[in-house]
Amino acid sequence: MDTDESLRETASATQPEAVAREPELAIHPGPKQYIVVAVVLAALTAFEVAIYYTDIPHPLLVSLLAFFAFWKFVLVVLWFMHLRFDSVIFRRLFITGLSLAFGVYLIVLFTFRVFIRS
Amino acid sequence: MADTVRAHGAHAAPADHAVHTATGLSNAKLGMWAFLGSECLLFGALISSYVLYRGRAVPNTLTLKDVYDIPYTSVSSFVLLMSSLTMVLALAAIQRGDQEKLRAWLMATALLGMTFIAGQVYEFTRFVQEGLSIKSNAAASAFFTLTGFHGAHVTVGILMLLSLFGMSLDGRLPPERAEVVELIGLYWHFVDIVWIVIFTVVYLIPAK
Numbered sequence: 001m002d003t004d005e006s007l008r009e010t011a012s013a014t015q016p017e018a019v020a021r022e023p024e025l026a027i028h029p030g031p032k033q034y035i036v037v038a039v040v041l042a043a044l045t046a047f048e049v050a051i052y053y054t055d056i057p058h059p060l061l062v063s064l065l066a067f068f069a070f071w072k073f074v075l076v077v078l079w080f081m082h083l084r085f086d087s088v089i090f091r092r093l094f095i096t097g098l099s100l101a102f103g104v105y106l107i108v109l110f111t112f113r114v115f116i117r118s
Numbered sequence: 119m120a121d122t123v124r125a126h127g128a129h130a131a132p133a134d135h136a137v138h139t140a141t142g143l144s145n146a147k148l149g150m151w152a153f154l155g156s157e158c159l160l161f162g163a164l165i166s167s168y169v170l171y172r173g174r175a176v177p178n179t180l181t182l183k184d185v186y187d188i189p190y191t192s193v194s195s196f197v198l199l200m201s202s203l204t205m206v207l208a209l210a211a212i213q214r215g216d217q218e219k220l221r222a223w224l225m226a227t228a229l230l231g232m233t234f235i236a237g238q239v240y241e242f243t244r245f246v247q248e249g250l251s252i253k254s255n256a257a258a259s260a261f262f263t264l265t266g267f268h269g270a271h272v273t274v275g276i277l278m279l280l281s282l283f284g285m286s287l288d289g290r291l292p293p294e295r296a297e298v299v300e301l302i303g304l305y306w307h308f309v310d311i312v313w314i315v316i317f318t319v320v321y322l323i324p325a326k
Contacts, residue, residue: 031210038203042196049192052322062323069318072199073311080206081307082300087143090151097155101162112170 029079037079044068150301154308161312164267165319168260172320180254182261185245186321194237195317198272201230202310205279205303215293221286224299227306228279231272238269261320268316271309278302 048068051061078084083091109115139145172182208223242262245251252262282302285291291298 031207034203034206034210038200041199041202045192045195045199048318048322049188052188058324065318065322069314072314076202076307076311076314080202080310081304087141089141089143090147093148093151093155094158097152097158101158104159105162105166108166109169114170114173 029085034079037075041072041075044072144297146297146301147304150304154304157308157312161264161268161315164260164264165315168257168264168320171256171260174256180249182250182257182320183324185248185250187241187244188321190237190241191317191321194234194241195313197230197237198234198310198313201227201234202307204230205306209296209299209303212291212293212296212299217286217291220291220299221283224279224283224286228276228283231276231279231306235269235272235276238265264316264320268309268312271312275302275306275309278305 045068048065051064051068054061056064077094083094141148204223204226208220208227211217211219211223242265245258250258252259279302282291282299285298
Protein backbone atom coordinates (compact mmCIF):
# COMPACT_ATOMS: atom_id res chain seq x y z
CA MET A 1 0.00 0.00 0.00
CA ASP A 2 1.62 3.32 -1.03
CA THR A 3 1.63 6.46 1.19
CA ASP A 4 -1.26 8.15 -0.66
CA GLU A 5 -3.37 5.02 -0.37
CA SER A 6 -2.70 4.72 3.37
CA LEU A 7 -3.52 8.42 3.88
CA ARG A 8 -6.89 7.94 2.17
CA GLU A 9 -7.55 4.79 4.19
CA THR A 10 -7.06 6.64 7.49
CA ALA A 11 -8.80 9.85 6.41
CA SER A 12 -12.15 8.61 7.65
CA ALA A 13 -14.94 10.98 6.75
CA THR A 14 -18.62 11.13 7.46
CA GLN A 15 -20.21 8.36 5.47
CA PRO A 16 -23.08 9.02 3.00
CA GLU A 17 -25.42 6.87 5.09
CA ALA A 18 -24.75 9.08 8.16
CA VAL A 19 -25.49 12.19 6.10
CA ALA A 20 -28.73 10.55 4.87
CA ARG A 21 -29.77 10.01 8.52
CA GLU A 22 -28.74 13.52 9.65
CA PRO A 23 -28.80 15.95 6.70
CA GLU A 24 -27.36 18.79 8.80
CA LEU A 25 -23.97 17.01 8.63
CA ALA A 26 -23.65 18.29 5.06
CA ILE A 27 -23.74 21.92 6.20
CA HIS A 28 -20.69 23.90 7.28
CA PRO A 29 -20.55 27.63 8.08
CA GLY A 30 -18.21 29.87 6.07
CA PRO A 31 -15.48 32.31 7.21
CA LYS A 32 -17.90 35.25 7.36
CA GLN A 33 -20.12 33.46 9.88
CA TYR A 34 -17.07 32.62 11.98
CA ILE A 35 -15.99 36.25 11.99
CA VAL A 36 -19.47 37.37 13.05
CA VAL A 37 -19.36 34.86 15.92
CA ALA A 38 -15.91 36.13 16.95
CA VAL A 39 -17.16 39.74 16.99
CA VAL A 40 -20.10 38.71 19.20
CA LEU A 41 -17.71 36.88 21.54
CA ALA A 42 -15.50 39.96 21.82
CA ALA A 43 -18.53 42.13 22.54
CA LEU A 44 -19.76 39.77 25.25
CA THR A 45 -16.30 39.81 26.86
CA ALA A 46 -16.34 43.61 26.80
CA PHE A 47 -19.80 43.64 28.45
CA GLU A 48 -18.58 41.24 31.13
CA VAL A 49 -15.61 43.43 31.99
CA ALA A 50 -17.78 46.57 31.95
CA ILE A 51 -20.30 45.00 34.32
CA TYR A 52 -17.48 44.00 36.68
CA TYR A 53 -16.75 47.68 37.30
CA THR A 54 -20.35 48.66 38.01
CA ASP A 55 -21.75 48.95 41.50
CA ILE A 56 -24.61 46.48 41.25
CA PRO A 57 -25.77 44.00 43.91
CA HIS A 58 -23.71 40.81 44.16
CA PRO A 59 -26.51 38.39 43.12
CA LEU A 60 -27.27 40.48 40.01
CA LEU A 61 -23.56 40.74 39.14
CA VAL A 62 -23.09 36.98 39.42
CA SER A 63 -26.23 36.30 37.36
CA LEU A 64 -25.18 38.65 34.56
CA LEU A 65 -21.61 37.33 34.45
CA ALA A 66 -22.88 33.75 34.38
CA PHE A 67 -25.35 34.67 31.62
CA PHE A 68 -22.65 36.16 29.39
CA ALA A 69 -20.20 33.33 30.10
CA PHE A 70 -22.90 30.77 29.26
CA TRP A 71 -23.61 32.34 25.87
CA LYS A 72 -19.91 32.65 25.03
CA PHE A 73 -19.50 28.98 25.91
CA VAL A 74 -22.51 28.00 23.77
CA LEU A 75 -21.37 30.07 20.77
CA VAL A 76 -17.90 28.50 20.74
CA VAL A 77 -19.26 24.98 21.19
CA LEU A 78 -22.02 25.27 18.59
CA TRP A 79 -20.19 27.20 15.88
CA PHE A 80 -16.43 26.88 16.32
CA MET A 81 -16.60 23.28 17.51
CA HIS A 82 -19.26 22.57 14.85
CA LEU A 83 -21.57 20.82 17.29
CA ARG A 84 -24.58 22.56 15.73
CA PHE A 85 -23.72 21.05 12.37
CA ASP A 86 -22.50 17.70 13.59
CA SER A 87 -23.98 14.39 14.61
CA VAL A 88 -26.22 14.18 17.66
CA ILE A 89 -23.91 11.43 18.98
CA PHE A 90 -21.10 13.96 19.50
CA ARG A 91 -23.54 16.30 21.22
CA ARG A 92 -24.61 13.54 23.60
CA LEU A 93 -21.02 12.61 24.46
CA PHE A 94 -20.07 16.18 25.30
CA ILE A 95 -23.25 17.05 27.17
CA THR A 96 -22.99 13.86 29.22
CA GLY A 97 -19.50 14.79 30.38
CA LEU A 98 -20.49 18.38 30.97
CA SER A 99 -23.67 17.48 32.89
CA LEU A 100 -21.83 14.92 34.99
CA ALA A 101 -19.12 17.42 35.86
CA PHE A 102 -21.60 20.21 36.61
CA GLY A 103 -23.89 17.97 38.68
CA VAL A 104 -21.20 16.20 40.68
CA TYR A 105 -19.28 19.34 41.56
CA LEU A 106 -22.41 21.31 42.37
CA ILE A 107 -23.25 18.59 44.89
CA VAL A 108 -19.72 18.84 46.31
CA LEU A 109 -20.00 22.62 46.67
CA PHE A 110 -23.41 22.40 48.35
CA THR A 111 -22.04 19.72 50.68
CA PHE A 112 -19.34 22.15 51.79
CA ARG A 113 -21.95 24.95 52.11
CA VAL A 114 -20.09 27.21 49.71
CA PHE A 115 -23.25 29.09 48.67
CA ILE A 116 -24.52 29.65 52.19
CA ARG A 117 -23.65 32.96 53.81
CA SER A 118 -21.84 32.44 57.12
CA MET B 119 -25.30 32.46 1.17
CA ALA B 120 -22.78 30.52 -0.88
CA ASP B 121 -20.12 31.63 1.57
CA THR B 122 -22.07 30.46 4.57
CA VAL B 123 -23.21 27.06 3.37
CA ARG B 124 -20.92 24.58 1.73
CA ALA B 125 -21.57 20.94 1.06
CA HIS B 126 -19.56 18.72 3.33
CA GLY B 127 -19.31 16.19 0.53
CA ALA B 128 -16.85 18.40 -1.31
CA HIS B 129 -14.36 17.94 1.51
CA ALA B 130 -14.94 14.29 2.38
CA ALA B 131 -12.58 11.54 1.36
CA PRO B 132 -13.81 9.47 -1.57
CA ALA B 133 -16.33 6.96 -0.19
CA ASP B 134 -14.52 3.97 -1.65
CA HIS B 135 -11.31 4.90 0.22
CA ALA B 136 -12.81 6.02 3.54
CA VAL B 137 -12.87 3.74 6.57
CA HIS B 138 -16.37 2.44 7.22
CA THR B 139 -17.56 2.60 10.82
CA ALA B 140 -20.60 1.25 12.63
CA THR B 141 -22.02 4.73 13.18
CA GLY B 142 -21.02 6.15 9.80
CA LEU B 143 -19.05 8.73 11.75
CA SER B 144 -15.34 9.11 12.24
CA ASN B 145 -14.04 7.04 15.16
CA ALA B 146 -11.26 9.57 15.70
CA LYS B 147 -13.79 12.37 16.08
CA LEU B 148 -15.94 10.23 18.38
CA GLY B 149 -12.86 9.55 20.48
CA MET B 150 -11.96 13.23 20.64
CA TRP B 151 -15.47 14.21 21.81
CA ALA B 152 -15.36 11.45 24.45
CA PHE B 153 -11.97 12.76 25.58
CA LEU B 154 -13.31 16.32 25.79
CA GLY B 155 -16.24 15.05 27.84
CA SER B 156 -13.77 13.56 30.29
CA GLU B 157 -11.76 16.78 30.34
CA CYS B 158 -14.91 18.53 31.56
CA LEU B 159 -14.64 16.38 34.68
CA LEU B 160 -10.98 17.28 35.18
CA PHE B 161 -11.54 21.01 34.90
CA GLY B 162 -14.79 20.74 36.86
CA ALA B 163 -12.79 19.30 39.75
CA LEU B 164 -10.15 22.03 39.57
CA ILE B 165 -12.67 24.88 39.25
CA SER B 166 -14.85 23.61 42.08
CA SER B 167 -11.74 23.21 44.28
CA TYR B 168 -10.93 26.84 43.65
CA VAL B 169 -14.52 27.93 44.42
CA LEU B 170 -14.38 25.89 47.62
CA TYR B 171 -11.17 27.49 48.87
CA ARG B 172 -11.37 31.06 47.69
CA GLY B 173 -13.77 32.31 50.32
CA ARG B 174 -11.64 30.84 53.08
CA ALA B 175 -8.57 33.06 52.99
CA VAL B 176 -6.85 33.76 56.30
CA PRO B 177 -7.87 37.27 57.51
CA ASN B 178 -5.34 40.11 57.09
CA THR B 179 -3.32 38.19 54.51
CA LEU B 180 -2.84 38.85 50.82
CA THR B 181 -5.70 37.48 48.69
CA LEU B 182 -6.05 36.89 44.97
CA LYS B 183 -8.38 39.86 44.60
CA ASP B 184 -5.58 42.10 45.91
CA VAL B 185 -3.30 41.16 43.02
CA TYR B 186 -5.65 40.70 40.06
CA ASP B 187 -5.28 43.03 37.08
CA ILE B 188 -8.63 42.62 35.32
CA PRO B 189 -7.89 44.79 32.25
CA TYR B 190 -4.70 42.80 31.64
CA THR B 191 -6.46 39.45 31.97
CA SER B 192 -9.30 40.72 29.74
CA VAL B 193 -6.79 41.30 26.97
CA SER B 194 -5.45 37.76 27.50
CA SER B 195 -8.99 36.42 27.23
CA PHE B 196 -9.54 38.34 24.02
CA VAL B 197 -6.31 36.93 22.57
CA LEU B 198 -7.42 33.37 23.31
CA LEU B 199 -10.88 34.01 21.85
CA MET B 200 -9.34 35.31 18.64
CA SER B 201 -7.12 32.24 18.46
CA SER B 202 -10.32 30.16 18.25
CA LEU B 203 -11.33 32.24 15.23
CA THR B 204 -7.99 31.72 13.50
CA MET B 205 -8.18 28.00 14.26
CA VAL B 206 -11.57 27.64 12.61
CA LEU B 207 -10.36 29.70 9.63
CA ALA B 208 -7.43 27.27 9.32
CA LEU B 209 -9.93 24.41 9.13
CA ALA B 210 -11.95 26.25 6.49
CA ALA B 211 -8.71 26.80 4.53
CA ILE B 212 -7.72 23.13 4.44
CA GLN B 213 -11.27 22.14 3.51
CA ARG B 214 -10.91 24.47 0.49
CA GLY B 215 -7.50 22.99 -0.30
CA ASP B 216 -5.72 26.31 0.38
CA GLN B 217 -2.41 25.23 1.94
CA GLU B 218 -0.97 28.75 2.19
CA LYS B 219 -3.92 30.08 4.14
CA LEU B 220 -3.93 26.93 6.25
CA ARG B 221 -0.33 27.53 7.31
CA ALA B 222 -0.96 31.24 7.87
CA TRP B 223 -3.97 30.62 10.13
CA LEU B 224 -2.26 27.74 11.97
CA MET B 225 0.77 29.93 12.70
CA ALA B 226 -1.53 32.81 13.75
CA THR B 227 -3.31 30.47 16.17
CA ALA B 228 -0.03 29.21 17.59
CA LEU B 229 1.30 32.76 17.98
CA LEU B 230 -1.87 33.91 19.74
CA GLY B 231 -1.60 30.91 22.03
CA MET B 232 2.03 31.75 22.79
CA THR B 233 1.00 35.34 23.52
CA PHE B 234 -1.59 34.05 25.98
CA ILE B 235 0.95 31.79 27.69
CA ALA B 236 3.49 34.61 27.87
CA GLY B 237 0.79 36.78 29.47
CA GLN B 238 0.05 34.07 32.02
CA VAL B 239 3.74 33.63 32.86
CA TYR B 240 4.12 37.39 33.37
CA GLU B 241 0.97 37.50 35.50
CA PHE B 242 2.08 34.59 37.73
CA THR B 243 5.56 36.08 38.11
CA ARG B 244 4.02 39.36 39.21
CA PHE B 245 1.74 37.57 41.71
CA VAL B 246 4.73 35.77 43.23
CA GLN B 247 6.70 39.02 43.42
CA GLU B 248 3.80 40.66 45.23
CA GLY B 249 3.84 37.85 47.76
CA LEU B 250 1.20 35.42 46.52
CA SER B 251 2.59 32.03 45.50
CA ILE B 252 1.22 28.49 45.27
CA LYS B 253 2.28 27.97 48.91
CA SER B 254 0.68 31.14 50.29
CA ASN B 255 -2.75 29.76 51.14
CA ALA B 256 -5.31 27.20 49.97
CA ALA B 257 -7.03 29.62 47.59
CA ALA B 258 -3.77 30.60 45.91
CA SER B 259 -2.79 26.95 45.67
CA ALA B 260 -6.08 26.09 43.99
CA PHE B 261 -5.74 29.09 41.67
CA PHE B 262 -2.23 28.27 40.51
CA THR B 263 -3.12 24.57 40.08
CA LEU B 264 -6.20 25.40 37.99
CA THR B 265 -4.57 28.02 35.78
CA GLY B 266 -1.36 25.96 35.61
CA PHE B 267 -3.24 22.94 34.29
CA HIS B 268 -5.03 25.15 31.80
CA GLY B 269 -1.72 26.67 30.72
CA ALA B 270 -0.25 23.18 30.27
CA HIS B 271 -3.19 22.28 28.03
CA VAL B 272 -2.65 25.43 25.95
CA THR B 273 1.05 24.61 25.62
CA VAL B 274 0.28 21.09 24.37
CA GLY B 275 -2.15 22.65 21.91
CA ILE B 276 0.55 25.01 20.64
CA LEU B 277 2.91 22.07 20.08
CA MET B 278 0.20 20.26 18.12
CA LEU B 279 -0.45 23.35 16.01
CA LEU B 280 3.24 23.71 15.20
CA SER B 281 3.31 20.01 14.27
CA LEU B 282 0.42 20.58 11.87
CA PHE B 283 2.29 23.54 10.39
CA GLY B 284 5.32 21.34 9.81
CA MET B 285 3.18 18.59 8.28
CA SER B 286 1.62 21.09 5.90
CA LEU B 287 5.07 22.36 4.85
CA ASP B 288 6.05 18.76 4.23
CA GLY B 289 3.03 18.18 2.02
CA ARG B 290 1.56 15.67 4.47
CA LEU B 291 -1.68 17.58 5.06
CA PRO B 292 -3.80 17.37 1.92
CA PRO B 293 -7.52 18.31 1.98
CA GLU B 294 -8.37 14.62 2.49
CA ARG B 295 -6.77 14.91 5.93
CA ALA B 296 -8.79 17.93 6.99
CA GLU B 297 -10.14 15.86 9.86
CA VAL B 298 -6.72 15.96 11.55
CA VAL B 299 -6.94 19.76 11.66
CA GLU B 300 -10.54 19.49 12.84
CA LEU B 301 -9.56 17.24 15.75
CA ILE B 302 -6.77 19.56 16.90
CA GLY B 303 -9.22 22.42 16.44
CA LEU B 304 -11.74 20.74 18.75
CA TYR B 305 -9.05 20.44 21.44
CA TRP B 306 -8.06 24.08 20.97
CA HIS B 307 -11.64 25.36 21.19
CA PHE B 308 -12.16 23.29 24.33
CA VAL B 309 -9.14 24.94 25.93
CA ASP B 310 -10.74 28.26 24.99
CA ILE B 311 -14.12 27.46 26.54
CA VAL B 312 -12.41 26.32 29.74
CA TRP B 313 -10.75 29.76 29.88
CA ILE B 314 -14.16 31.42 29.35
CA VAL B 315 -15.35 29.67 32.51
CA ILE B 316 -12.11 30.35 34.43
CA PHE B 317 -12.08 34.05 33.53
CA THR B 318 -15.65 34.49 34.75
CA VAL B 319 -15.57 32.29 37.85
CA VAL B 320 -12.03 33.01 39.04
CA TYR B 321 -11.39 36.60 37.99
CA LEU B 322 -14.73 38.35 37.61
CA ILE B 323 -17.14 36.80 40.11
CA PRO B 324 -16.18 38.15 43.52
CA ALA B 325 -16.19 35.97 46.60
CA LYS B 326 -19.01 36.78 49.05
